[in-house]
Amino acid sequence: MGTLNPDLVSKDVDAILNDAVALKDEYRKSMLIPELVLLALLRRKDTAAARLLNLFKTERGVDLERLDRQTHLAAEQRRDQDGNLDFAALNNRLVPMSRQTIILVDEALTVAQAAHEIRVDTDHVLQVLGESSMSTSGLLRQHGITPKAIQDILSDNSRVITRAEATTRDFVASAKSGKLKPVYFRENLLREMINILSQSISRHIILVGPDGVGKRTLAYSLALLMSEGKGPNGLKSLVQVDEAALLESDQKAVRMGLNQARGGIFFVPLLHRFFGGPIKADFAKATPLIQKAFLEDDPIIIGTTTDQEWQNRLMNINAITENAQLLRVPEPSVEETIEILKVMRPHIEADYDLKVNEEALALAARLAKRYMGSNPLPRSAEQLLHRSAALVSMARQTQLPYKPELDDPSTLDAEDITLAASQMTGVPVSKLGEDERLRYASMVEHIKERLIGQDQAVLAVSRAIKTARVGLKDPKRPIGAFLFLGPTGVGKTELARALAEFMFGSEDAMLPLDMSEFKDESSLNRLLGSPSGY
Structure with missing residues (x-):
């Protein structure tokens, strides 16, 4: 006799089946039957099925308490044949499953896969319990809970039945149902993104910028616009694969994500993880799927990465460079951050x-x-x-x-x-x-309190710092490079220490390099790195 594969069901379904095991003992049954599973579904809160049943109650007047009583009576009278498959319950207890319960799980897996999910969740189980082939269908149909009625609710884009372990998430649908938090719209970047998405060719986008500047938020703000009907024509969804699903089965999760994103956008944060380079790809099995997706027009791929990862892993991949456009996402200003x-x-x-x-x-x-x-x-x-x-x-x-x-x-x-x-x-x-303006206005006097007699050096350094503070510095160049010349003990190092203390609050912010240690070429490699191939 075999055992049900625990990887096929979500944590919520596993909990439901364990609840059904407790009910089996209470009802003195020899195996798990569909009526016990339905009873467990009705009584466990905060699951996808519970939210679905609550919609039937509030919108269609279904009496869930009456359904519970009817299921209770049906469970007492129900008999079924052993299906030669066990469920591994808590404490490794093996509990026999009836033939109909095995069919229930098998058909629920088919429903889950059709919905682009890896695991069976509670709403899939509820849908199959209403099928005419199940012994519970009569109970549910009396209250209007049929597979078609469930599909009608699920197909309503203004409503999302959230589940704990969804393989994918459509952020446009989440925004329509109010489950996506408002975000700040960086209008110039959004305008550029929509411009690219409105083209007829090369519509894939790679958002490039440092970690933390808001690349994901930019994609989510696009989803908010799309939910209001203000997005590019013809795009209906923005789908992202769940990280847990990626870790469990990257190939299967990406395939399901691409299928669900048809007619819309497939959003891939940290795109570089799917490709090799100096280090091995994190999700190598899904690499061919992602690479092939860049060669096609549907769905559109929006990925994020950093400058370093773009250069190390992505820029040499023809499928990406020839079919996607780079959109650089800079750090916002202080005013925009506010x-x-x-x-x-x-x-x-x-x-x-x-x-x-x-x-x-x-x-x-x-x-x-x-x-x-x-x-x-x-x-x-x-x-x-x-x-x-x-x-x-x-x-x-x-x-x-x-x-x-x-x-x-x-x-x-x-x-x-x-x-x-x-x-x-x-x-x-x-x-x-301290007030920053007053502090930098008195920068020279502050440093002179520690360093006496080196006015020219103090003024030169202060002038460079103040120029940078008011925004007159080239952002791609350092604030300044100074060579202090003079005999030992006149204050060269002390000026650097005073500057570190003034700017960063501590002398420890200064990084000293004793160049006498780098006289030999072999020692110099410690600064510059070893030559290629060494």
Whole structure:
């Protein structure tokens, strides 16, 4: 006797079957029968089937309590033949499944595959339970719950029955049903994207930019436009494959995603993971499918990657370079980041149950740009905002032993942002709280307090820094390159230390390289890297 493959069913279906096992014991049955599965479906909340049944109740007046009672009576009287297949329940207990229950799972898998899903979920089970071949069909049909009625609800694009382990997600459908959060629209980039999508050739797009600048958000904002009927003509969906489904079976998940995205857009974050290069591809089995998709017109592929990954993995693949267009996504300005944070503010307030001052949003963007350069905007500002909100939330939790002492634990203000930024960067609060304009205006005087008698060097360095601060610097060039000449002890290194302390709050921000260690060519390779093929 075999055992049901656990990889065929979702966690929710596994839980339903375990509930049915408990009911089997309660009803003193020898095996799992469809009536017990239906009873478990009716009683377990927060599943795709439960949400579907709730729609039948609210929109079609179905009496679910009466259906529960009828199913209870049917389960008591029902008999079925053993199907020679066991279900592995909790604690590795093997429970026999009836012949009809095996048919139920088999047909539910067919329904799931038709819906571009890898695993059987609860709504697929409910649909098959209503089929005329099942012993439960009469119970469900009395209440108007038929496969056709279920399909009518599922085909309504204004409504999405979310499931815990969906293989794919259509963000246009999610937006129509209100399940996609509002995002900031970067209008210039959206205009360029829609322009490319409106062409008749080379419509595939690669969004290139550093991690954290908002490439995914750009795609989701396009989905929001499409949900309002403001997207490019002829495109109806924006489909993305679930990460968990990719990890489990990348080839199957990508194939299902491409099938569901027909007539729309197939969105592939971190496209480089499907292709090799200096390192092995993460999802090598799905590589041919993605590569072939770039050679076709339907669906349209929108992928994201970074400059480095584009150069290392993607730019030499003809299928991509000949059929896709690059759209570079730069880091937003501080002003644009503030607008992005304003869109996020209602969600932050709801998540942490507090009010966020507008001054706090502006300060979060400025401090993130100034002191958290390892992450670009807007991600760094978003992280700072969440960290600050968590601090304020902690202050209200009386049971916490190490909560911060804040003046107003119901409002997120500039002081909270400063405190969180200090914790994240190690820069003292006093430095973060200073007015930037006044601080840089007195830069020369500040450095001269530490370095006496080197006015020319201090002025040269300060002038370069101030020029960069007002935006007159070429962004592709360094702020300055200085060669300090003079005998030992006159203040060359001290000037570099003073500059690091002024700009970054700590002398540790200076990275010293003792060039006497690099006199030999073999030692110099430690700076430049080994020659090719070494």
